[in-house]
Structures are given as structure tokens and as C-alpha cells.
């Protein structure tokens with residue numbers, strides 16, 4: 619029998635992209651709710667309890683409600699794309715490349731929390747350096763980022779694309795999260811293995827999909843002997859043997875004059891760069907991804923496939 623998959627929130631931004639990625643899959647049975655019934659709690663409860671894997675593409679509160687709806691069900695497994703369970707100890711964090719044992723943890727899990735888009739980039743560059751002993755305890759990490767506007771879901775898409783929207787945003791690029799209490803900070807800290815919460819400054823650009831996440835570092839504050847080359851080598855070693863996260867060779871990144879935030883739009887991969895000058899005093903770690911690809915829907919499908927391969 620084919621595994622039954624239900625995407626709760628299938629008509630939203632993340633849900634639609636997951637559906638699109640499953641359009642040609644003949645190995646799955648997709649359970650679907652009509653768009654007009656998307657908030658029909660009884661129908662959702664029924665579908666959630668009929669699924670082998672439920673993928674939640676809902677706001678945090680609705681995700682918690684959905685999890686409660688399957689509380690008595692020992693069969694259904696859950697992938698939650700919201701922020702609700704990303705630092706919960708009994709949920710597996712769905713970033714398969716962050717650790718050698720993570721794919722197995724995801725395969726075995728009943729509950730998988732899909733990472734946030736910005737944390738995928740930030741954890742992607744920071745965690746390998748913590749594990750290699752290059753980034754010391756207590757280092758004050760900063761994370762600066764720009765996202766495509768689909769990261770804000772249906773509401774932000776309407777605010778940016780519809781000039782008649784009462785809350786129309788005309789700025790080509792804006793900063794937000796100005797209180798420095800963005801909901802992604804706890805997962806960056808926990809899964810980035812950081813002692814101190816990073817200063818996180820996100821922004822949005824007037825393009826639908828794509829993302830740049832930057833973590834600049836002072837070499838003199840890192841473990842003795844840390845260089846542009848040793849940091850790059852640590853990332854290369856960490857990501858060896860998988861095909862989703864590419865560590866761009868130093869010779870290649872040295873030739874670049876600019877990075878286009880939309881380069882990976884529509885793709886489910888992530889590129890990591892180490893910028894700086896050999897023998898210099900600073901490096902800038904940069905992650906490039908699609909907020910809806912490896913940052914959301916692509917990762918959700920990757921996690922689903924891992925769970926189905928258990």
C-alpha cells in the first residue's frame with residue numbers, strides 16, 4: 619500500500635510548494651482537503667488521523683492544535699514546518715546535513731520539526747565550526763540576512779504584490795525584527811550549539827524566493843591558528859558525502875564580485891561560501907538558499923522521504 623500523506627495547510631505558500639514537489643510522485647497517496655474547507659476542523663482531524671505522515675504548513679497555534687488532534691493516534695507521523703516544535707526535546711530537528719547521525723534520527727522519528735529558513739543558513743555555517751572547536755564558547759555571533767518576500771506567507775505576498783492592499787509595502791528592501799527577538803533565535807542558538815543567543819537582523823527584498831544569510835567572524839577571536847583556509851576545510855569535511863549542501867571552493871568564491879540572493883530560487887540545495895582574504899583578519903560565512911526550497915518545502919519533502927525510508 620502506498621503511504622498516505624496529508625498536507626494540513628496545503629493551500630498556503632509552503633503547502634502549495636510541497637504539493638508541487640509531489641505532483642509526479644506515483645509512490646504516494648496524497649490526501650487532500652478542498653480549499654474552501656481548509657479551516658474545517660472536523661474534516662482536518664479526520665484527514666490527519668487517516669495519514670501515515672501529516673505535514674503541517676500552518677501558523678504555530680494551528681500546528682499545536684493539529685498535533686493535539688492526533689494525540690490518541692499511534693500511527694500517524696508528523697512533519698511540522700512551523701516554529702512550534704523546533705526546540706522541543708522530543709522532536710527531531712529536520713536538518714539532515716547538520717550532523718552525521720541526523721538522517722537516522724529523522725528516519726526513526728514520529729515527530730520532525732522542519733527548520734526555519736534563516737536558521738538553515740545560520741546553523742549550516744556555525745555548527746560545523748562549533749563541532750570542529752574553531753568557534754569558541756561564548757563567541758558573540760551575529761547573523762544578518764535577506765529573504766524573498768514569500769517567507770512572510772500569503773499575507774506578505776499580498777502586501778508586496780497588490781498595490782491596492784491597505785498595508786501595501788512599497789520598499790524594495792526593508793529591515794524587520796528590530797526588537798531582536800525574532801522567533802528563529804532559539805533554534806539558531808540550540809542547533810547552532812551556541813552558548814549565547816546570536817544577534818539576528820533579518821530583512822526582506824522585493825523578490826519572491828531566495829535568501830542570503832551572513833555570519834561575519836573575527837579570526838583573532840577564534841581558536842588559535844584559525845584561518846580562512848582552516849574554516850573552509852572544516853566546512854568541506856563536515857559536508858562531505860552528501861549532495862544538498864555545497865561548500866563552494868575558495869578559488870571559486872575568490873573570483874566572485876557579488877552574490878545574487880535569487881540564485882538558488884526554485885532549487886532545494888544550499889551553497890556555503892567563506893569570504894575574506896588569505897592572511898586577513900576577518901571572514902564572512904555566507905549561506906545561499908531558497909527560503910521555500912531548502913528553507914521550507916524542499917526540506918519537508920527531504921524529511922518525508924527519509925521517514926519513508928525507515
Ligand SMILES: NC(=O)C1=CN([C@@H]2O[C@H](COP(=O)(O)OP(=O)(O)OC[C@H]3O[C@@H](n4cnc5c(N)ncnc54)[C@H](OP(=O)(O)O)[C@@H]3O)[C@@H](O)[C@H]2O)C=CC1
Pocket residue numbers: 626627628629630631632633656657658674675676677678680699700701733734735768769770771772773909910913914
Ligand atoms: N513561507 C516560508 O518561506 C516559510 C514558512 N514556514 C512556516 O510554514 C508555515 C506556513 O507558512 P506559509 O505557508 O508561509 O503561510 P501561509 O499563510 O501562506 O499559509 C498558511 C495556510 O494555513 C492555513 N491556516 C491558517 N490557520 C489555520 C487554521 N487554524 N486551520 C487550518 N488552516 C489554517 C491558511 O489558510 P487561510 O488562507 O485561511 O489563512 C493557509 O492556507 C508557518 O508556520 C511558517 O512559519 C517555514 C519556513 C519558510
Ligand SMILES: CC(=O)N[C@@H](CCC(=O)OP(=O)(O)O)C(=O)O
Pocket residue numbers: 699700701733734735736765766767768769770771774802820821822913
Ligand atoms: C520574510 C519573513 O517574514 N520570514 C519569516 C520566516 C519564514 C520562515 O522560516 O518560517 P517559519 O515561520 O517557519 O520559521 C519571518 O521572519 O517570520
